[in-house]
Amino acid sequence: MAGKIRSNKQSKRFNLKVLRALAWRVLLYFLMVTVLWVLAYRFINPPITVLMVMRNVERKADGKAFKIEKDWVDLQDISTAIQRAAVAGEDQLFVHHAGFDMKAISRAYSSNKDGSKVRGGSTISQQTAKNVFLWPGRSWVRKGFEAYFTILIELLWGKERILEVYLNVIEMGDGIYGAEAAAQAYYGKSCTELTRAQAAMIVACFPNPLRWTPLHPTRYIRHRQYLIMQNIRRLGPLKF
Known part of the structure; x- marks a missing residue:
């Protein structure tokens, strides 16, 4: 025994x-x-993302044709107007933080905890990590992976590469990904030629590009465009 x-x-x-x-x-x-x-x-350069695949699965389910409009443009050829607009509208501390804006995260947590309108505290680095390496969603597991990949790209890429990838893969409309495709779709020109007002209008739609479009901006989007243009002036040139 x-x-x-x-x-x-x-x-x-x-x-x-x-x-x-x-x-x-x-x-x-x-x-x-x-x-x-x-x-x-x-x-x-990332050839495709999980979000692009998922969007086309949704399109097929709705009986729509496959659609991915994207055209990679190196950062030095992307208009500084949209570079600055992205930082001014999405992550004003981008060049200063190490991937996370703790104050923005704290504000988002407090707002969401109080039952207010759901708001995000994601930086450009976090959004890039999510868009390139992960799937859409709000689970804690995905958030954990997002934090991990954010640390990696901050360590291994640097700010300029992060912004370059971000401006080339982020969703900017139905089947439209990246600044070049957005500039062509909405203004019939290359992203190298975008004006500050046009760049601010595109960025103003970033929170929900399937709902909002620069072609038919709502009063709310025009107000966001105005605020982004004000922030562009306040922030000045980007210094990586």
Whole structure:
């Protein structure tokens, strides 16, 4: 009897040891794959994102045709107007923080906890990590992965690459991704030629580009455009 109890204890210790070893191995593989993935995208432009795939699944379910309009443009060729508009409208501390705006996160948490209108505290870095590496959603699991990838891109990419990727992959309309596709769709010109007012109008629609469009701006969107233009003047040139 004593031998059987001892055998059971040894078996449990063995199982725990195997599980720990397996968990460490899975964690190691995860770290290796994700670090290499992020490092690769420092030099390779992301060809497609999970959001683009999901949007087209939704389009197919609605009987619509496949649609992804995007055209990569290097940061130095993107109008400084839309670079500054994106920072002014989405993340005014972008060049200063290390991926997270703790004050904005705290304000968003307090607002959402009080039952007020749901608001986000995501920085451009967080939005880039979410758009490139993850799926849409608000679960804590996804938020955890978002924080992890945000730290990685801040460490491995730097601010200029983050802004470049952000302005090339973010959703800017139905099937429209990136500044170049948006500029062509809404103003019939390249993103290199956008004026400050046009750039601010595009960015004003970022929170919900499937609901709002620069082609038919609501009073609320025009007000956002005005505020973004004011912030552009206040922030001045971007200094990475």
